[in-house]
Amino acid sequence: MEPGQDLLQKIIQGNEKSFTVAFDHYYPGLCFYANKFLHDRDEARSLVQQVFVDLWMKRHKLIIEQSLKAYLYTSVRNYTLDFLKHKLVESKYLKEAQPESATFDRDLIEEAELNARINSAIEALPAKCREIFMLCRFEELRYSEIAKKLGISIKTVEMQMGIALKKLRSKLTGNQNIQILLYIFSKNN
Amino acid sequence: MDNQVSDNDQQIVSVLSGNSSPSEIEKLQQWQNLSAENKKIYDDSVLIWGNCAKPLTKSEIEQDKILVQGRIIAQAALQHKRDRILLKFLRVAAILIGPIMLVAGFYVGNNNQQTKAMAWNTVTAPRKHIAMCTLADGTEVWLNAGSTLSYTASSQSDKREVKLNGEGYFKVTKNTKKPFFVITQQATVKVLGTTFNMKAYPGSEQIVTTLEEGSIELFVQKLTASAVRIKPGEQAIYNMKEGNIELKTVEAKQFSAWIGDKFLFKDADLKTIITELERLYDIKIYIKNPKLEKLHFRGMFSYDQDLLDAFETLRRSVKLNYTIKGREVWLE
Numbered sequence: 214m215e216p217g218q219d220l221l222q223k224i225i226q227g228n229e230k231s232f233t234v235a236f237d238h239y240y241p242g243l244c245f246y247a248n249k250f251l252h253d254r255d256e257a258r259s260l261v262q263q264v265f266v267d268l269w270m271k272r273h274k275l276i277i278e279q280s281l282k283a284y285l286y287t288s289v290r291n292y293t294l295d296f297l298k299h300k301l302v303e304s305k306y307l308k309e310a311q312p313e314s315a316t317f318d319r320d321l322i323e324e325a326e327l328n329a330r331i332n333s334a335i336e337a338l339p340a341k342c343r344e345i346f347m348l349c350r351f352e353e354l355r356y357s358e359i360a361k362k363l364g365i366s367i368k369t370v371e372m373q374m375g376i377a378l379k380k381l382r383s384k385l386t387g388n389q390n391i392q393i394l395l396y397i398f399s400k401n402n
Numbered sequence: 403m404d405n406q407v408s409d410n411d412q413q414i415v416s417v418l419s420g421n422s423s424p425s426e427i428e429k430l431q432q433w434q435n436l437s438a439e440n441k442k443i444y445d446d447s448v449l450i451w452g453n454c455a456k457p458l459t460k461s462e463i464e465q466d467k468i469l470v471q472g473r474i475i476a477q478a479a480l481q482h483k484r485d486r487i488l489l490k491f492l493r494v495a496a497i498l499i500g501p502i503m504l505v506a507g508f509y510v511g512n513n514n515q516q517t518k519a520m521a522w523n524t525v526t527a528p529r530k531h532i533a534m535c536t537l538a539d540g541t542e543v544w545l546n547a548g549s550t551l552s553y554t555a556s557s558q559s560d561k562r563e564v565k566l567n568g569e570g571y572f573k574v575t576k577n578t579k580k581p582f583f584v585i586t587q588q589a590t591v592k593v594l595g596t597t598f599n600m601k602a603y604p605g606s607e608q609i610v611t612t613l614e615e616g617s618i619e620l621f622v623q624k625l626t627a628s629a630v631r632i633k634p635g636e637q638a639i640y641n642m643k644e645g646n647i648e649l650k651t652v653e654a655k656q657f658s659a660w661i662g663d664k665f666l667f668k669d670a671d672l673k674t675i676i677t678e679l680e681r682l683y684d685i686k687i688y689i690k691n692p693k694l695e696k697l698h699f700r701g702m703f704s705y706d707q708d709l710l711d712a713f714e715t716l717r718r719s720v721k722l723n724y725t726i727k728g729r730e731v732w733l734e
Binding site for chain 1: 409411412414415416419420421443446447450451453454455456457458460462463466467469470473474477
């Protein structure tokens with residue numbers, strides 16, 4: 214699902230469609246990545262938006278030495294560092310934002326991309342199933358609370374949660390990236 | 403076989419979400435140890451569960467995309483100022499060529515935009531009501547029924563920008579150093595200090611901007627910005643379908659009559675009136691005979707007017723019959 218290699222080239226030439234394609238493809242992952250440093254969802258979004266604005270505004274000056282993906286992630290990282298410096302939040306966040314090695318940084322990018330893929334897999338769940346899953350995972354409601362809220366049985370919640378997990382897994386484990394991530398994951402823990 | 407897996411999935415996700423008893427957790431542990439395959443299913447599930455961050459919704463992503471486009475327009479507009487000589491030349495060129503639009507897409511971005519993140523606040527005027535708010539810089543905004551305005555909360559922001567969804571009447575505080583931007587889905591207006599009305603309802607084919615005082619520039623929302631300057635007493639109608647902008651001279655006050663709780667029609671067709679009535683009274687109106695849509699009408703409705711009065715006005719002046727069923731109205 215990676216967009217074509219010529220995407221960056223087309224953006225530089227002023228192709229609006231390509232710019233939109235790049236936005237749709239990379240925006241969610243980049244927001245997740247920025248949020249890892251900023252711990253603020255809205256700030257992360259605003260910052261990633263600025264990266265896209267600047268990509269378009271400065272496209273004539275871009276020198277392509279790397280892929281679009283690498284360019285975007287590097288920009289987001291530099292902008293976050295800049296932002297944190299400006300804010301003079303030098304405490305733990307800034308420390309976190311300066312990775313000790315390039316490997317760590319690459320891991321974070323992989324993680325952000327996996328996250329974006331999980332999100333689109335959640336988005337693709339059947340409506341009811343997604344609602345139940347999101348209430349459980351993000352609102353942290355217990356099964357009994359979800360059942361009460363939606364006026365369904367606990368058994369149904371259990372079943373839907375099982376279906377959600379199964380669907381997510383079958384969609385994501387076919388991807389070879391998850392193997393790499395599994396490795397990173399085990400290493401970091 | 404399929405059911406078997408699904409059962410395991412139920413147990414795994416129940417453990418991961420903390421809905422299992424210790425004995426159930428123990429059971430899953432044993433199941434995991436049965437085979438390498440089981441172990442893998444469990445590990446993958448943990449990974450997926452752990453990496454779920456609250457996703458951006460589709461509509462959030464769409465909104466953010468509009469914002470990016472709006473900011474591109476805004477930034478391009480700021481550069482216009484720097485490249486004024488070039489702009490002048492372009493304007494002359496544009497007059498010579500004919501179309502009123504200026505294509506300014508090739509401006510090279512050279513300003514070091516400071517990255518300032520900010521949070522958005524949103525004001526919504528409920529149906530049947532008008533909302534008014536004052537922004538940090540003293541700018542006053544009236545919002546027509548059902549419209550939404552989002553603005554940045556920080557007053558230290560180096561930008562003045564708001565997002566408009568629907569219709570708003572703006573009295574923008576003058577600040578020549580910091581232009582004020584109204585970003586809508588399809589067009590952006592750049593303002594220095596002035597009074598104007600902007601109508602940009604989602605789903606509508608037109609964006610109507612009417613200027614009372616001062617001067618504004620309208621940018622059509624394409625990444626390569628096109629600008630039209632609007633003078634007091636002028637109205638710009640951007641037709642999205644045809645992609646053109648029509649400029650005409652109007653009685654500007656008439657288009658902001660709604661802020662005084664009045665709704666004016668001067669020679670409007672029935673379709674326009676119906677759209678307004680639907681929004682005003684939160685109802686759905688159907689016309690039985692499509693030819694009636696083109697029917698012209700002159701008159702005035704008031705916001706506090708009863709819905710029946712409004713239809714009586716219509717019936718008396720254009721001889722339309724109406725049938726009301728719940729929140730639906732048929733006209734013939």
